[in-house]
Amino acid sequence: MEGESRFPDVDSNGSEKNEDIEIIVNVGGVRQVLYGENLNQYPATRLAQLINCLSGGYDTIFSLCDDYDPGKREFYFDRDPDAFKCIIDIYYFGEIHMKKGICPICFKNEMEFWKVDLKFLDDCCKTHLSEKKEELEEIARRVQLILDDLGMDVSENHWKxxxxxxxxxxxxxxxxxxxxxxxxxxxxxxxxxxxxxxxxxxxxxxxxxxxxxxxxxxxxxxxxxxxxxxxxxxxxxxxxxxxxxxxxxxxxxxxxxxxxxxxxxxxxxxxxxxxxxxxxxxxxxxxxxxxxxxxxxxxxxxxxSTGLQTLTYALKRSFKELGLLLMYLAVGIFVFSALGYTMEQSHPETLFKSIPQSFWWAIITMTTVGYGDIYPKTTLGKLNAATSFLCGVIAIALPIHPIINNFVRYYNKQRVLETAAKHELELMELYSGEGKVGGTKNELEDLMGEGKEPPSWSRQLKVSHSDTFIHLLSDEKHYRTRLQSCK
Known part of the structure; x- marks a missing residue:
């Protein structure tokens, strides 16, 4: 019969050997031939379940894919093909790497759809994922603060x-x-x-x-x-x-x-x-x-001052670089002050009375300040001084670039987060069909008088359908059903 020809042939025991099965998946228009021998290494994944569902009927098949062509034995998925190319690496290499340009949160959702555990994601990619989660948490916090400012709870007393x-x-x-x-x-x-x-x-x-x-x-x-x-x-x-x-x-x-x-x-x-x-x-x-x-x-x-706040946060994030700078200077100060004290002892009018006193000379020399209250008088002492301030310039210059990068990165990140928070609010306004996110006090009182519940900011947050949807503000599970790129 026609219905019987739609399913794969089976052996005498009523089932086909999974290792010998060859299936074709079409993800967003990109076709890929996969073999049961590879897929069965991870039987809990969606692709491995496709092999085992062939004899289960259409209900089982369409619970795992969007469409199925029994003649070609081809499964269709309306998902991101770029992310899929990365995910199938697990069946060949045992680990997954994200390609550059893919949003980590979107990639995480794709892994959840294909039922691949996050533990297979390489550590370098997990770092990007954690950074993106922190950004979404910050966006969610900013949006919530704005909505709290716009909202007014009529149940609160006058003092509140x-x-x-x-x-x-x-x-x-x-x-x-x-x-x-x-x-x-x-x-x-x-x-x-x-x-x-x-x-x-x-x-x-x-x-x-x-x-x-x-x-x-x-x-x-x-x-x-x-x-x-x-x-x-x-x-x-x-x-x-x-x-x-x-x-x-x-x-x-x-x-x-x-x-x-x-x-x-x-x-x-x-x-x-x-x-x-x-x-x-x-x-x-x-x-x-x-x-x-x-x-x-x-x-x-x-x-x-936003600039001073940004500088403070950037310095807090640069403790490692600042520690390296202090360590370089501390080592140089100790070495050159000891050498300076030793070399200047032969001079009868030496200004280097002790090594601790020489620390002051080493500090102002390595930082190129040079007050001139203490200075070497011997030839070896002058050579030591020249070497010390050259090393000081190099030691100070090395960590400066990472510190500047941290400042620029943090400043740009704050601007992006601020823009993203405003973008979420605009989308919420468009979706609600109103000219504003929250209602005024009179509108809230009218709703209460009609026996309706006042607007809930948490419910309004759930209706944002941007490409950077804030999952943290919603308990619902959202998956993309169309090919979208992270903006």
């Missing part, structure tokens, strides 16, 4: 909504016009405070108090007090509105804020109360030391 509004006002300059104004004011106060601190040390702008000591001008002192008042108000509002106060307190930038504010109040207490507990001279020295700590407030600029 007010707390969230203050937090956006103080921490998210891009959220509204008043938030941008506050960010600019904070930036100006930091600059003014730093300028006032510098001008207060100019002798012509200082006045003499009743005890004959030079103190800051009252006008500069008043400006300093106003700036500290702003910093204090800003810190208190951010602390009160913070959703996670423990994380807020131990954050590095917030610790800097405390160090920028605290010296003013401590010096104020010492000035008014410390005189009775200790000598006046000690009080003045303590106040002067605390005033020096005001330089910490210049680091507050990093809160408002």
């Amino acid at each position: 909504r007010c707390q969230k509004y203050i937090w956006k006002l103080m921490e998210k300059p891009e959220s509204s016009y008043p938030a941008r104004v506050i960010a600019v004011l904070s930036f100006l106060f930091i600059l003014i405070s730093s300028v006032v601190m510098c001008m207060g040390t100019i002798p012509e702008l200082q006045i003499v108090d009743s005890e004959g000591n030079h103190v800051e001008h009252p006008t500069l002192d008043s400006i300093e007090t106003a700036c500290i008042g702003w910093f204090t108000l800003e810190y208190v509002l951010r602390l009160i509105s913070s959703p996670n106060k423990l994380h807020f307190v131990i954050s590095f930038m917030n610790i800097i804020d405390v160090f920028a504010i605290l010296p003013f109040y401590v010096s104020l207490l010492l000035t008014h109360l410390g005189a009775g507990m200790m000598e006046l001279t000690n009080v003045q020295q303590a106040v002067q030391a605390l005033r020096i700590m005001r330089i910490a407030r210049i680091f507050k600029l990093a809160r408002h």
Whole structure:
């Protein structure tokens, strides 16, 4: 009968030897001849199951492929042919390598479709996969933060909504016009405070108090007090509105804020109360030391400068290169300082009194600073000095290029992630058919009044169908059913 001719011949036991079976798979228009001898090495994979399903009928066959031609014994798959060419390497070489240009996340999905375990992916390719996962996690986090800012939970009480509004006002300059104004004011106060601190040390702008000591001008002192008042108000509002106060307190930038504010109040207490507990001279020295700590407030600029934040993160990622630089310099300093001390001992007016003292000479020589306070006087000492600064230039130049690359790579990555997050939001807006992602408070109240549920940001996240779909924000399993390339 016609239906019987569609299936392969079988032996006397009702089954064909799997090792002798030859099948043809057509993946995205690319035909490939495969043999059971190779496929059966990994029987849990989809291709190996194709061999065993031939005698199971059409239901079994079409559960594994998109289409089947019984005359040619050809299986059709609407999948990525480039990824498939990499995946079938497992049957010949026992491992898989991704070709350059294939998205790691898309390749992972292809491996899951073909039922190939990720353990067969080579370690070098697993590194790319982990980096892409981190990027998707960052995109998901950014999208979620934007949606949280746009959303408003009507079930929250008035204080919670007010707390969230203050937090956006103080921490998210891009959220509204008043938030941008506050960010600019904070930036100006930091600059003014730093300028006032510098001008207060100019002798012509200082006045003499009743005890004959030079103190800051009252006008500069008043400006300093106003700036500290702003910093204090800003810190208190951010602390009160913070959703996670423990994380807020131990954050590095917030610790800097405390160090920028605290010296003013401590010096104020010492000035008014410390005189009775200790000598006046000690009080003045303590106040002067605390005033020096005001330089910490210049680091507050990093809160408002993307460039400084990028530089900080790039240096954190360059600890290995910075460690190599310090190691090179440490070895060179020790070697050349010891040689310099030894070679200069024959000179009666030597400036190299000891090896530890020679460390200072080696440091300023290898870094090409050369103050000239310590210098060699013998011929061998001068040759040693020439060799030391040449080696210093080479030691400093070697790790610079990787550090610059880390900075550029991180900066470009942040721009790409920001663009990807905006792209996801635009796709969500287009899919929902609305002019915006989230509803306003009145729209939410109308929905609640009609007995409907308010919009769920997590449900809206699931409707994004871009090529870089954020799986981390959805519990559903998504596979590509058409040939797509990662953008």
